[in-house]
Amino acid sequence: MPHLGYAAILTGFVIAAYTAVASFVAARSRVGELWLSARNGVYAAFGLTTVASGALLYGLLTHDFSIKYVAEYTSRSQSPVYNVAAWWAGLEGSLLFWAWLLSLFAVVVLIQSRRNNRELIPYVSAVNMALLAYFLGMMGFALNPFETLPVAPADGMGLNPLLDNPGMLFHPTSLYMGYVGFTIPFAFAIAALISGRLGDDWIRASRRWTLFAWFALGLGNLFGAQWAYTVLGWGGYWGWDPVENAAFMPWLVGTAYLHSVMIQQRRGMLKVWNILLIIITFSLCLFGTMVTRSGILSSVHAFSSGSAGPLFLALLTAVAAGSLSLLWLRLRALRSENQLDSLVSRESSFLLNNLLLVGAAFAIFWGSVFPLLSEAVRGVKTTVGPPFFQEVTGPIFLALLLLMGICPLIGWRKASAENLARNFLLPLGVGVATAVLLLALGMRPFFAALAFAVLAFVAASILLEFYRGVRARHRGRGENYAIAVPRLIWANKPRYGGYIVHVGVILIALGVVGSQMFATNAEATVKPGETIQIRNYVLTYRGLTSYTEGNKEIVAATLDVQRGGQSLGSVVTSKSFAAGREEPRTDVAIRSDPREDLYTILSGWSEDGTASFKVLVNPLVMWIWVGGAVLLLGTAIAFWPDARAEARLPVPERVPAKGMRPSHA
Amino acid sequence: MEGEQSGLRFRRQQALETLRKTADGRRPRLARPQFLIAFLVVFGALAFLGYNAFNASSMYYLSVGELLARGETSSGDELRVSGKVVEGTIQRGPEANAVRFTMADENGPSVPVVYRGVVPDTFQEGGQVVVEGGLGPEGVFRARTLLAKCPSKYEPEESKQT
Numbered sequence: 001m002p003h004l005g006y007a008a009i010l011t012g013f014v015i016a017a018y019t020a021v022a023s024f025v026a027a028r029s030r031v032g033e034l035w036l037s038a039r040n041g042v043y044a045a046f047g048l049t050t051v052a053s054g055a056l057l058y059g060l061l062t063h064d065f066s067i068k069y070v071a072e073y074t075s076r077s078q079s080p081v082y083n084v085a086a087w088w089a090g091l092e093g094s095l096l097f098w099a100w101l102l103s104l105f106a107v108v109v110l111i112q113s114r115r116n117n118r119e120l121i122p123y124v125s126a127v128n129m130a131l132l133a134y135f136l137g138m139m140g141f142a143l144n145p146f147e148t149l150p151v152a153p154a155d156g157m158g159l160n161p162l163l164d165n166p167g168m169l170f171h172p173t174s175l176y177m178g179y180v181g182f183t184i185p186f187a188f189a190i191a192a193l194i195s196g197r198l199g200d201d202w203i204r205a206s207r208r209w210t211l212f213a214w215f216a217l218g219l220g221n222l223f224g225a226q227w228a229y230t231v232l233g234w235g236g237y238w239g240w241d242p243v244e245n246a247a248f249m250p251w252l253v254g255t256a257y258l259h260s261v262m263i264q265q266r267r268g269m270l271k272v273w274n275i276l277l278i279i280i281t282f283s284l285c286l287f288g289t290m291v292t293r294s295g296i297l298s299s300v301h302a303f304s305s306g307s308a309g310p311l312f313l314a315l316l317t318a319v320a321a322g323s324l325s326l327l328w329l330r331l332r333a334l335r336s337e338n339q340l341d342s343l344v345s346r347e348s349s350f351l352l353n354n355l356l357l358v359g360a361a362f363a364i365f366w367g368s369v370f371p372l373l374s375e376a377v378r379g380v381k382t383t384v385g386p387p388f389f390q391e392v393t394g395p396i397f398l399a400l401l402l403l404m405g406i407c408p409l410i411g412w413r414k415a416s417a418e419n420l421a422r423n424f425l426l427p428l429g430v431g432v433a434t435a436v437l438l439l440a441l442g443m444r445p446f447f448a449a450l451a452f453a454v455l456a457f458v459a460a461s462i463l464l465e466f467y468r469g470v471r472a473r474h475r476g477r478g479e480n481y482a483i484a485v486p487r488l489i490w491a492n493k494p495r496y497g498g499y500i501v502h503v504g505v506i507l508i509a510l511g512v513v514g515s516q517m518f519a520t521n522a523e524a525t526v527k528p529g530e531t532i533q534i535r536n537y538v539l540t541y542r543g544l545t546s547y548t549e550g551n552k553e554i555v556a557a558t559l560d561v562q563r564g565g566q567s568l569g570s571v572v573t574s575k576s577f578a579a580g581r582e583e584p585r586t587d588v589a590i591r592s593d594p595r596e597d598l599y600t601i602l603s604g605w606s607e608d609g610t611a612s613f614k615v616l617v618n619p620l621v622m623w624i625w626v627g628g629a630v631l632l633l634g635t636a637i638a639f640w641p642d643a644r645a646e647a648r649l650p651v652p653e654r655v656p657a658k659g660m661r662p663s664h665a
Numbered sequence: 666m667e668g669e670q671s672g673l674r675f676r677r678q679q680a681l682e683t684l685r686k687t688a689d690g691r692r693p694r695l696a697r698p699q700f701l702i703a704f705l706v707v708f709g710a711l712a713f714l715g716y717n718a719f720n721a722s723s724m725y726y727l728s729v730g731e732l733l734a735r736g737e738t739s740s741g742d743e744l745r746v747s748g749k750v751v752e753g754t755i756q757r758g759p760e761a762n763a764v765r766f767t768m769a770d771e772n773g774p775s776v777p778v779v780y781r782g783v784v785p786d787t788f789q790e791g792g793q794v795v796v797e798g799g800l801g802p803e804g805v806f807r808a809r810t811l812l813a814k815c816p817s818k819y820e821p822e823e824s825k826q827t
Contacts, residue, residue, distance in 0.1 A: 162786060234783060343699055352707065359711045366715070371726055381726035383745055384719060385797075391718035396711070523782065525762060583789050603783040604762045612762035614783045 002067050002146040005055030009146070012048035012099075013136035015041055020129035027122035027195070035122055042110055042125055045132060046103040053100045056093060056145055060086050066152035069093055069145045075158030077551060082159055085168045088176065089159055091293055091308055092145035097173075098289075099135040101180040102128060105209075109184060117205045123191030124184070131183060134315055142307045161578050161585045167227030171220055175247055178217025179285040182254065184209040186282035186323075189275050193326040198271065198333050203261045208639055210278075214258055215635040217251045222508075222628040233586040233601050235521065235616040237624070240389040242368045246288035249361045253281045256357035263350050266412070268337030272327065273354070275334070279323045284361070286316045291368075342414035349407045356400050363392040390516070398451055401509055404502055405458035408465060426464055431457030448517040455506050455513070462499050462506075469496075489637060497638025504634055507627030514596075514620025521616040528609050535617045537598060538562045542570070544609055551579040557602045557611050561591065573602040573613075597621045724797070729770045737800050746806065747795045751775060755790055768794060768806070776800070780808040788813035 019041030026035035056069070060083045065071040073086035073093070088097040106128040113121050139145060159168070185206035192202035224244065225237035238244060257277040263270050290312035327334075340347055367384045374382040409423035435453035443449045466485070473484040489496040522534040528543040542558040556574035560567070571589035578585070591598040596619040605611040727735070729748040746768070754767040762781055769775035778796055788794065788811065796808035 233786065340700060343703060348700075348703075352703075355704070355707050356711075359707075363711070363715050370723075382723050383726040385722050385724060385745075387722040388718045391721065392714050395714060523762065525760060583786050586786050601783055604757065606758065612760075 001055050001058050001064060002148055005052045005059070006140075006144060006146040008048045008052040008055065009096075009136055009144075010140050012045055012052065012103075013133055013140045015048065016045045016103075016129045016133035016136055019045060020126050020133055023122045023126035023129060027119075027126065038122065038125060039110060042103075042106050042129065045129065046107045049096070049100040049103040049132075049136070052145075053087070053096055056096060057084065057087060059146075060084065063156065064152075065154070065156050066148050067145075068147045068149050071149060071153050071156040073156070073159055075156040078156075078158045078164075082164060082168065085163075085172075086159060088172045089163060089168065090145075092139065092143045092147075094172070094176070095135055095139050095143060096145050098176055098180055099132055099139070101176060102132050102135065102183060105180060105184055106132065109187075109209075113205065117201060119195050119197050120188060120191040120202055120205065123194050124187040127187035127190050128183065138308075138311050142311060161576075161581055161583070162231060164585075165227060165231050167223060167231065171223040171227055173220075174216045174223060175220030178213050178215075178220055179250070179289060181209060181213025181216055182250065182278075182282050182285050185213070185257075185278050189278045190323055190326065193275065193323075193330050196330070196333065198330065200265050203264060203274070207261070210254070210258055210261075211635060211639050214251065214254045215631070215639075217247065217254065218631065219628065221247055221251060222624070222631075226625060229621070230588065230590060231586075233588045235519075235588075235599050235601065235614065235618065237515075237621070240367075240386040243288075243292050245364045245368045245389075246284075246291040249364055250281050250284035250288060252357050252361040252364075253277055253284060256354045256361075257281055259350055260354050263347055267347060269339070269347065270351075271334040271336060272331065275327055277354075277358075279320070279327065280358075283316060283320045284365075286312065286319060290316060344410065344415045344420070346407060346410050346412045346415075349403055349410055353400060353403045353407065356396050356403070360393050360396045360400075363396070364389060367392070394447070397509070398447075398454055401451075401454050401458055401506070404505065405454070405461040408499070409461055423461075423464070427457050427460035430460035445517065448513060451509075451513045451517075455510055458502070458506055462502055465499060466496075493640050493642040494638050497634050497636070497640070500634030500637060501631055502634075504627045504629075504631030507623045507630055509627075511620045511622065511624030511627065514623070515618040518619045519616060521614060523603070523612070523614045525610060525612040532559075532613060532615055534615050536564045537615075537617065539571075539600070539613075539615060541611060541613070544605055544611060549576075552576045553579075555602075555605065557605070557613070559589075559600060559613075561598065571598070571600055573600045575602055592622050594622055595619065728773075729768055729776050730774045732800060732806070733774050733776060735800075737802055742799060743797055743809075744799060745795060745797045746776075747793070748775075750788070750790055750792050750794050752790045755788075764788075764811075768796070776804070776806050778806045778808050780811045782811070784811060785813045 019038050022034055022038035022041060025031070026038050056067075058064075059067045059070045060074050061080060063070070063074065063076055069090060069092055070086075073089050074083045086093065088094045106125060109124060109128070110121070188202040188206040188209075192198050221244075224247070228239070229235075229237040257274065260270050260277060261274050264274050290309065293308040293312060340351070342348065367388050371381050371383045374380060405427060406424075409427075411419045431453045434456035435449055438449040438452055439446070443452075466488070469488045470481055470484040473479050473488055474481060477484075479487065489500075520535060522532060524532045526532060526541045528541055530541055532539045532541070538561075540560040540562075542560060544555060544557050546553065546555045548554070554574050554576040556572050558570055558572050560570045562568065568591065571591055573589040574587045575584045576587065586601060589598075589600040591600075596617055599616040599618055601614045601616075603612045603614050724743050724745045726745045726747070729746060732744065732746050735744075748768040748770055751767040751769050754765075756765045757763070760781065762783070763779065764781075764784055765777065765779050767775050768778050780796065780798075793814040795812040795814070796806060797810035797812075798806060798808040800806050
């Protein structure tokens with residue numbers, strides 16, 4: 001099996017490289033037969049990465065410990081689900097997973113566009129296959145997942161117990177889908193640059209890929225946050241670690257891209273900016289992959305260093321330099337068709353949103369790579385901690401939220417005074433009322449009250465939009481309100497799906513503001529029967545129990561919880577020690593309700609039953625996860641095929657260029 | 666033949682676009698001054714935010730050797746130090762949540778560390794560790810934050826195989 005897998009990788013490398021060249025030449029020369037062959041190359045490359053992945057999975061599931069990778073990431077006692085997850089748990093396997101996703105997406109692109117975008121698709125394929133060839137080449141010549149051991153060990157090492165969590169199934173996979181997904185809009189942008197078809201075709205053709213990648217990346221970050229929150233046991237969900245930042249930055253720039261392409265479609269502006277944004281987004285995806293795999297930035301998440309760092313750096317440099325020079329060559333053809341008319345317009349507010357998103361990404365980038373820069377320039381390594389990121393991004397995100405309320409309500413080109421008054425009086429009133437109320441109730445710090453007021457403003461502005469649409473349907477078609485809401489959403493899915501996504505973002509922001517500004521914690525060492533007090537909670541420590549479960553030894557502490565004198569039952573927090581593993585695994589107790597989470601960590605104990613705890617009260621955290629679900633709903637609606645969006649598609653060319661009609665093979 | 670035609674169409678499209686622009690009476694040009702000012706304001710605000718936050722939270726990131734070379738730190742001056750936990754030096758207690766250990770550079774100088782609080786699961790003998798805090802007068806590093814990087818988290822150490 002390992003030989004089959006390795007052979008598939010090498011053959012795949014040759015085929016992908018050939019297909020990249022053939023697609024490119026076919027696009028230039030318009031030789032139909034060549035394009036036909038290149039199309040088959042894409043399918044063949046997908047087949048081969050699938051064979052390689054199958055061979056690896058077979059090895060992982062059948063405990064073929066003669067494969068080094070299998071011996072390192074699986075063990076006989078590990079459940080099959082996590083043996084499958086080992087596919088993407090390590091460096092070499094994750095490269096294969098990446099390559100497989102990319103080849104899959106490349107095939108989907110071909111199938112999707114049998115009828116349209118004939119001019120672009122060969123170039124898109126060329127870019128996809130060139131990248132695929134690079135990944136397969138990396139595996140073929142440096143980081144082989146099928147490397148064999150001279151002597152197969154009796155049992156494998158297995159995954160680290162911390163990875164033994166459902167998070168391991170969802171978090172890396174959705175991140176990779178996001179990273180790889182952004183390859184497709186990037187490839188379309190490059191195709192537009194090379195072919196000179198710089199209109200909106202490439203944006204329209206890649207819109208849903210962008211949406212998919214953007215959403216997968218966001219979801220991956222949320223899964224990661226939840227995993228960290230429930231397992232790592234430090235009471236937080238985001239630590240501004242370089243690796244976390246690396247996954248967040250492409251999402252921010254991708255968000256900017258997602259918004260600014262709307263301006264190009266509506267007004268023919270920002271063409272250079274859009275291409276620049278997607279180049280940056282994709283480069284940041286590669287940067288993120290490099291950071292996780294090279295160890296150049298010190299992080300608690302990093303893979304060990306090795307040959308992966310330079311290989312990724314070379315790829316990143318080639319991608320960035322190549323695409324930027326292409327953009328430079330096409331600069332004249334990317335003239336804007338219109339110009340900004342007024343500072344108070346939809347275009348301006350989008351532009352500001354873009355500046356802020358890119359600004360936030362830049363600040364995070366700066367903070368993440370600063371240790372490297374300062375060492376290179378001044379010889380002393382200097383880092384910035386979480387406070388830096390919080391202080392910079394906090395106000396930026398607040399401003400972005402504010403814009404989220406303003407953008408959809410403000411008119412195109414130049415908003416009139418009536419437009420402003422009609423749309424903003426009510427939401428503004430709600431926002432101001434919220435601020436006054438919260439401050440009067442004694443909420444401090446001021447920034448928190450301001451943030452909640454902004455959230456109320458945005459929520460009101462979205463509700464107003466829905467209300468107007470529903471009222472129009474009610475009056476115009478006599479629909480009752482309950483029917484009008486879903487019909488309204490269904491009639492313009494991209495728009496109302498987008499609003500629902502905004503609602504999800506508001507909910508996430510609500511949770512973030514609540515937990516960042518108002519979290520409290522207490523650490524205490526108590527004897528059985530003693531209590532810990534935090535906020536209006538009283539926790540009574542009942543004692544320790546220890547028992548064996550499978551190959552794990554578990555020490556668990558039980559505490560009775562009272563809130564405001566009312567009993568809420570008891571919570572159990574424990575540490576487990578797996579046989580043959582040095583490090584313990586902490587299982588925290590989280591008691592969650594819409595108002596706040598009570599988060600209890602067992603941090604230590606001594607022989608006499610005395611135990612140490614860290615207890616946190618994190619307000620509103622649940623809304624972060626609820627917001628994630630709403631985000632999913634909104635994205636699904638925006639993603640759903642839309643009759644009006646389809647109608648807006650350019651009519652497919654009736655007479656396709658003769659040489660370019662290979663697709664019926 | 667066909668290629669030529671689509672090339673022609675493309676050129677015609679471009680010409681049409683140019684026409685439309687001139688018909689509109691304005692050719693696209695650089696943004697107006699009000700936009701330049703708005704841009705500068707936004708950019709200035711971002712720079713100001715970044716500068717302030719940076720001054721408030723930048724921290725030296727040292728190896729154990731560099732830490733010892735600097736000597737005792739004044740109170741309130743936070744340092745971030747990375748090194749390896751020396752095998753066999755982790756001691757828990759006497760308080761239930763306290764941990765003491767010796768941290769060293771690879772085959773280099775070492776420093777005793779004391780930390781109170783929740784110890785991450787990945788903290789172990791021989792593991793990579795990052796601490797934040799200051800060096801006390803008796804030469805003991807008082808860590809307020811303890812981050813552990815487990816070498817076997819994703820990539821097992823070579824020595825651990827077979």
